[in-house]
Amino acid sequence: MTQVSTIPGARAAGSMRAGGPAGGPRRRRRQERLAQWLFLAPALLYLLAFFGYPIARNVVMGFQDYSTASLYTGQAPFTGWSNYQAVFTSGLFTKLVLNTALFTVASMLGQFVIGMALALFFNRRFPLNGVIRALLLLPWLLPMVASATVWRWMLGQDTGIVNRILEGLHLAPAGGVPWLSSVSVALVSVTLVNIWVGIPFNLAILYSGLKEIPPELYEAAALDGVGPWSRFRYITWPLLRPVVTVVVVLGFIYTVKVIDIILVVTGGGPADASQTLAVQSYQLSFKTFLFGQGAAMGNVLILVSLLFALVYLRFNRRAILTEGES
Amino acid sequence: MAAGVALTAGACSSGAATGSAPAGPLTLTATDYYTSEPMHSAVGSILTSCAASTGVKVTHVSVANPQLMPKALQQLSSHTLPDLLMLDNPSLQQIAQTGALVPLDTAGVDLSGVYPSILSAGSYQGKVYGLAPGVNSIALFYNKDMLSAAGIKPPTTWAELTADAAKLTTPKRYGFAMSADNDGEGAWQYLPFFWSNGGDLQHLDAAPSVQSLQLVSGLVKSGSMSKSVVTWAQSDVNDQFIAGKAAMMINGPWQFPTLDAAKGLHYGVAPIPVPTAGAAVKVPLGGEVWTVPVTSSAKEKAAAKVLACMNTGANQVALAKAAGYVPSLQSAAAQVAKDTPALAPFVTEVSTALSRTAVVGTKYPAIATALETAMQSALTGAASPQAALTTAQSAATKG
Numbered sequence: 001m002t003q004v005s006t007i008p009g010a011r012a013a014g015s016m017r018a019g020g021p022a023g024g025p026r027r028r029r030r031q032e033r034l035a036q037w038l039f040l041a042p043a044l045l046y047l048l049a050f051f052g053y054p055i056a057r058n059v060v061m062g063f064q065d066y067s068t069a070s071l072y073t074g075q076a077p078f079t080g081w082s083n084y085q086a087v088f089t090s091g092l093f094t095k096l097v098l099n100t101a102l103f104t105v106a107s108m109l110g111q112f113v114i115g116m117a118l119a120l121f122f123n124r125r126f127p128l129n130g131v132i133r134a135l136l137l138l139p140w141l142l143p144m145v146a147s148a149t150v151w152r153w154m155l156g157q158d159t160g161i162v163n164r165i166l167e168g169l170h171l172a173p174a175g176g177v178p179w180l181s182s183v184s185v186a187l188v189s190v191t192l193v194n195i196w197v198g199i200p201f202n203l204a205i206l207y208s209g210l211k212e213i214p215p216e217l218y219e220a221a222a223l224d225g226v227g228p229w230s231r232f233r234y235i236t237w238p239l240l241r242p243v244v245t246v247v248v249v250l251g252f253i254y255t256v257k258v259i260d261i262i263l264v265v266t267g268g269g270p271a272d273a274s275q276t277l278a279v280q281s282y283q284l285s286f287k288t289f290l291f292g293q294g295a296a297m298g299n300v301l302i303l304v305s306l307l308f309a310l311v312y313l314r315f316n317r318r319a320i321l322t323e324g325e326s
Numbered sequence: 327m328a329a330g331v332a333l334t335a336g337a338c339s340s341g342a343a344t345g346s347a348p349a350g351p352l353t354l355t356a357t358d359y360y361t362s363e364p365m366h367s368a369v370g371s372i373l374t375s376c377a378a379s380t381g382v383k384v385t386h387v388s389v390a391n392p393q394l395m396p397k398a399l400q401q402l403s404s405h406t407l408p409d410l411l412m413l414d415n416p417s418l419q420q421i422a423q424t425g426a427l428v429p430l431d432t433a434g435v436d437l438s439g440v441y442p443s444i445l446s447a448g449s450y451q452g453k454v455y456g457l458a459p460g461v462n463s464i465a466l467f468y469n470k471d472m473l474s475a476a477g478i479k480p481p482t483t484w485a486e487l488t489a490d491a492a493k494l495t496t497p498k499r500y501g502f503a504m505s506a507d508n509d510g511e512g513a514w515q516y517l518p519f520f521w522s523n524g525g526d527l528q529h530l531d532a533a534p535s536v537q538s539l540q541l542v543s544g545l546v547k548s549g550s551m552s553k554s555v556v557t558w559a560q561s562d563v564n565d566q567f568i569a570g571k572a573a574m575m576i577n578g579p580w581q582f583p584t585l586d587a588a589k590g591l592h593y594g595v596a597p598i599p600v601p602t603a604g605a606a607v608k609v610p611l612g613g614e615v616w617t618v619p620v621t622s623s624a625k626e627k628a629a630a631k632v633l634a635c636m637n638t639g640a641n642q643v644a645l646a647k648a649a650g651y652v653p654s655l656q657s658a659a660a661q662v663a664k665d666t667p668a669l670a671p672f673v674t675e676v677s678t679a680l681s682r683t684a685v686v687g688t689k690y691p692a693i694a695t696a697l698e699t700a701m702q703s704a705l706t707g708a709a710s711p712q713a714a715l716t717t718a719q720s721a722a723t724k725g
Contacts, residue, residue, distance in 0.1 A: 067688075071403040072424035086724060091717070157554045158571065181553045183708045269508040270556040271702035271709075286396050288692040289420055 055302065061295035068289050076292070083296040092272060092280070100276040100304075103191050104255045110195035111251060115202025120232075122203075123210045133207070140200035148264035151193045155179035155265070183273035186266050190274045194261055198254070202247055209243030210236070249312050253305060277301045352628055353383040357398075358412035358614065359391040364583055368648035372459075376635035382628045384410075392509075395420075402426055407619035409629040413456060415447040415615050416510075416682045416690050422450035423688055428618040429453045433630035435637075444654045447681035448615045456615025459636050460651025463609040463675045464515060464578045466599065467585075470592040472499075472573040480574075480596035484519075484541050487599040491550035494573035501550040503572035505560045506542070506701050513694040514610055515560065515576050516542065516701055517682070518598040521608035527686045527693050530700065531712070531719040537601075539711035543704040556702045567593075578612065579650035579672050595671050611679035613651065652676045689722075696722040 061076070062083055070076035087093060122133050139147060154161045157176050166172035179189040217235050226234070259278045262268060268275040268283065278301055285294030356373055360366045370386045377384035387408065389397055395417055401407045407426060421427060430448075431437060437445060437454055441461075448456035468480050476494055481487040491501030505511045519541060524534040545551040552558075558566070560577055567575045568588045576598065585593055600607050616636065618629045635641065639661075642653035646662045652672050653659045663673040683690045700718035703709040709717070 067423070068399065068402065068420045069424040071399055072405070072426045090721065090724065152557070156557070158552055159569075178553055180557045181555075181706065183703075183706045266557065267508045269699075269702050270706045271699055271714075273706075273708075283695070286399070288695055289688075290692070 058295050058298055061292060062299045064292050066291035066295065083292040087293055087296045092275065095272065096275055096277050096280055099187055099274065100256065102187060103276055104252065106191045107194045107198060107255045108248065108251045111198035111202045112247065115199050116206055118203045119206035119210055122207055136203060137200045139197055144260045145264055148193065148261045152180065152265050155189055157181050180266055181270060183271055186270060186274040190262050190265050193265055194255065194258060197261065198251065205243060205247050209240045213239045245316060252308055256301065256305060351381065351383050352624060353385060354409040354625060354629055354632065355385045355387060356410035357387045357389065357408040359389055359394040361388045361390055365649045368645055372636055372641050372645060376632045379635055380628055380631040384632065409619065409621055409625050410632060411617050411619050412614050413617060415458065415611065415613055418448055418456045418615055419450045419683050419688045422455040426620055427455045428620055428626050429455060430457060430618065433618055433626060435630055435634045439655050439657060441654055441656055441677060443611055443679050443681060446684050447611050456617045457633060457637055458613045458615045458654050459642050460645045461611055461613035461654050461676055462578050462580060462651055463612050463672060463679050464518065464576050465671055465675065466574060466596045467567060467577050468574045468594050468596060470594050480594065481599045483599050483603050484601050488544065491545055491574065492548060495550050499571050499573060500552050502545055502574045503551060503563045503566050504555060504576040505558050505563050506555040506705055507557060507559050508698040508702060509559065510694060511560050512698040512701055514612065516697065517610045518607060521680060522605060523601045530697060530722060531715040535715055536712050539701065539704050539715060543711055546705050556705055579669055582650040582668060595668060597671060609675050609679050611676065611681050693722045
């Protein structure tokens with residue numbers, strides 16, 4: 001905040017030197033305001049061009065009968081709410097919302113708990129710590145389509161290695177777990193794969209957050225005889241909270257829009273069992289070429305993300321306020 | 327970077343100084359999805375020789391199959407389609423309806439002697455926009471050793487298929503395999519059963535369709551076919567067959583190179599079993615059509631010449647032999663049937679094969695998606711064939 005206010009001040013001082021006492025207070029204020037807008041302009045232009053335009057386009061497309069011909073001619077008749085009506089009454093919508101919610105919540109929970117446990121583990125000193133931590137980042141670095149394809153093979157019912165291992169441990173039911181070929185298991189499978197993909201991200205951010213906590217606090221707690229759980233509860237957790245909010249918000253945004261993993265591992269199947277809002281939006285547009293309905297579905301997704309962002313902002317502001325008070 | 331710029335600039339100016347045409351030879355871009363061999367090289371060499379005889383240069387671009395349509399749609403909206411665009415035949419009408427393609431008869435491409443079924447697959451509203459140098463379809467592939475060990479001949483009817491698939495199933499392998507995925511290949515492999523029984527894409531929930539879905543879901547229910555078929559693409563089915571995990575499969579002639587390379591595998595090809603003895607088998611027509619998008623008149627003319635050259639009898643035969651396609655020219659197809667006996671059953675099939683878009687047109691993608699969802703519901707036991715197809719019919723008519 002201080003930076004922003006000093007810069008227009010400096011500008012104003014410069015103009016005083018150039019223009020002399022002729023510039024009145026009103027003119028100075030106008031120049032200040034102009035300077036402020038000029039500083040904002042690059043960011044605003046960027047946002048308008050790369051976020052505003054596509055979103056506006058998508059909102060408009062949601063009200064149009066947009067076919068492949070419209071892509072070429074640019075002409076698409078407006079059809080009011082009929083795309084939304086088609087999307088909401090397709091019989092699939094409730095399932096999509098439920099699947100998206102389950103996929104998102106379970107993925108975030110799994111990624112966070114495992115990522116946090118690993119971060120706490122690597123926060124200790126032991127040999128090869130750095131090497132193992134670097135190796136754990138690998139899932140993040142692999143192309144998503146490649147790792148998803150490998151998962152598809154590994155989860156095969158008859159010949160996949162996952163079922164083979166479970167059989168070897170006498171944990172699998174007869175015939176193996178139908179990871180990808182059962183309507184009741186497919187969503188669980190894609191969620192597990194997505195958890196695997198998301199662990200490195202959670203680990204990296206939470207680990208760097210842990211490193212920021214001053215070691216003196218732990219030393220003082222150790223002197224006072226505080227146990228490991230209480231140390232986590234009263235030192236680690238509160239000091240890690242800002243990092244946790246970042247992980248949760250980014251995690252939500254990354255997870256709710258996942259399509260590549262699901263497309264490669266199950267294609268949303270079998271029988272739409274692992275369809276989510278994002279996958280369906282993609283398939284409506286690029287598989288059945290109903291771009292208007294795809295856009296309508298995409299807009300629903302944008303609205304959900306927006307609601308979550310608002311909740312986050314509100315939550316975050318309250319957190320800052322309470323921190324400021326204490 | 328600077329050096330690169332200087333070099334290209336130098337090359338340009340010297341070309342302009344020595345070449346007779348000031349702009350140099352025209353360069354056309356040809357886009358397809360033949361990323362894998364032998365198709366990539368086979369098409370590449372035909373393109374090169376046809377470009378040379380036309381007096382142009384061709385840049386051959388192959389993108390991954392799932393990326394071809396999204397890329398084409400992007401190029402469509404920015405009016406930057408390549409000069410020659412290959413499309414899978416059920417996608418042709420999607421692009422043709424935009425007006426971005428040149429009708430091949432006005433471009434001067436000779437269409438005589440081509441199978442009518444193939445022309446129909448390349449047409450939109452009565453005009454031909456795409457021509458396939460080679461087409462294909464699917465048939466029943468069987469492991470000769472496994473069938474002779476069981477003492478049976480390839481099944482010809484549904485009853486035989488059910489009985490034989492059960493007989494061929496052992497704890498280590500399944501009797502039968504096909505693709506039932508939800509990415510287009512599932513519908514394509516199911517259509518021979520659907521159509522041969524009198525199924526109609528406009529009435530997915532009619533009795534003939536329900537019977538054909540009962541046949542396929544029955545094979546899974548009885549354990550003659552793996553439950554995993556809902557996740558298998560055709561290439562996965564082929565892998566299972568090669569590995570000896572399936573005694574019979576539905577697949578196409580493009581698998582010949584892979585199957586021939588598999589050591590110790592003796593396979594045969596037979597028509598797909600029909601509902602009752604003597605009924606006609608109706609298979610979908612497969613293969614990719616080449617189109618000439620609207621560009622500049624000089625480029626369109628050159629592209630049409632290259633396309634015509636790709637479809638000469640000699641080039642069609644070369645492609646057929648290299649990659650297991652059936653020529654779309656009847657005369658060339660007859661020759662291939664004589665020279666390559668393995669392709670002969672497919673040559674017979676192609677003359678009566680049905681185009682997926684002939685009746686339902688641009689609605690095919692939505693109908694195929696609904697059909698695949700119904701198939702997966704029935705095969706996973708989530709719904710009965712009748713209930714699954716009733717849902718599919720209402721989904722397909724809504725879209």
